Amino acid sequence: MTTVLEQVNRQAVTDLAASPASIEGAAEVPALLVEHLTKRFLVGRKRKPVIAVNDVSLRIRRGEIYGILGANGSGKSTLIRLFSTLLTLDSGRVEVFGHDVQREEMTVKRVINRVSVDAAFFKKLSPHENLSYAARLYGMDARPAKAEAIRILARLGIGESRLGRPLEQMSRGMQQKVAIARALLTSPTLLLLDEPTTGLDPRSKLDVQTFIEEMRDTHDATIVLTTWPRTPPTVSRP
Numbered sequence: 174m175t176t177v178l179e180q181v182n183r184q185a186v187t188d189l190a191a192s193p194a195s196i197e198g199a200a201e202v203p204a205l206l207v208e209h210l211t212k213r214f215l216v217g218r219k220r221k222p223v224i225a226v227n228d229v230s231l232r233i234r235r236g237e238i239y240g241i242l243g244a245n246g247s248g249k250s251t252l253i254r255l256f257s258t259l260l261t262l263d264s265g266r267v268e269v270f271g272h273d274v275q276r277e278e279m280t281v282k283r284v285i286n287r288v289s290v291d292a293a294f295f296k297k298l299s300p301h302e303n304l305s306y307a308a309r310l311y312g313m314d315a316r317p318a319k320a321e322a323i324r325i326l327a328r329l330g331i332g333e334s335r336l337g338r339p340l341e342q343m344s345r346g347m348q349q350k351v352a353i354a355r356a357l358l359t360s361p362t363l364l365l366l367d368e369p370t371t372g373l374d375p376r377s378k379l380d381v382q383t384f385i386e387e388m389r390d391t392h393d394a395t396i397v398l399t400t401w402p403r404t405p406p407t408v409s410r411p
């Protein structure tokens with residue numbers, strides 16, 4: 174069976190006219206440029222090709238919040254992994270802030286951050302320890318990084334007292350928030366969020382949604398996400 178991404182339903186979630194004026198001058202170099210991107214996997218002993226991404230092109234401007242929608246198996250996560258250099262592409266071109274993901278992989282790694290439901294953490298270590306580790310990987314000073322992480326997590330409803338205990342003692346939703354905080358430590362950045370709010374309660378989904386918009390405005394972040402947090406259901410009271 175061949176799975177084909179027939180269509181990436183693209184939805185510019187935010188009107189660019191609402192973006193900060195300061196980014197207008199930088200609009201020529203897109204945050205993400207994708208041209209005729211194709212990726213296939215060879216599966217099984219017979220190495221049968223499965224086309225996961227088929228001739229996708231898109232251009233995302235700096236400061237944009239961009240949603241990628243598609244059915245299960247349509248290639249959303251594969252796209253995100255291609256953008257974040259975790260997979261090699263078969264044909265086409267991907268550039269992040271003008272840097273080719275294949276030829277300038279290290280430069281691209283420095284300006285992208287990916288959050289996915291399978292966020293990789295040292296589960297025996299605390300959020301503080303995990304975030305300090307990430308900060309050092311990105312060449313940041315631990316102290317300002319820690320202060321920033323505390324601020325972001327407080328904003329997402331996780332108090333400082335929770336940050337010293339092993340991550341494995343946190344619920345999945347809480348771990349997801351730590352993953353989001355980790356991704357937001359650096360700026361400017363291209364944030365790649367693969368189902369960032371899966372597993373979060375409706376209130377937290379809304380928090381993350383508001384927070385992502387704030388990040389765009391305050392951290393010069395460009396955001397690509399698969400699926401978009403839904404508004405919590407209305408509760409009717411007698």
Ligand SMILES: Nc1ncnc2c1ncn2[C@@H]1O[C@H](COP(=O)(O)OP(=O)(O)OP(=O)(O)O)[C@@H](O)[C@H]1O
Pocket residue numbers: 176214215216223224225243244245246247248249250251252
């Ligand atoms: N490592 C892999 N090896 C083989 N096939 C893969 C691999 N990763 C993904 N695929 C296939 O590529 C296609 C796209 O998968 P992908 O995970 O990108 O879809 P998705 O849109 O993220 O789905 P979901 O909504 O379920 O998360 C599927 O047919 C999947 O089986």
Ligand SMILES: [Mg+2]
Pocket residue numbers: 249250251367
């Ligand atoms: Mg997926």
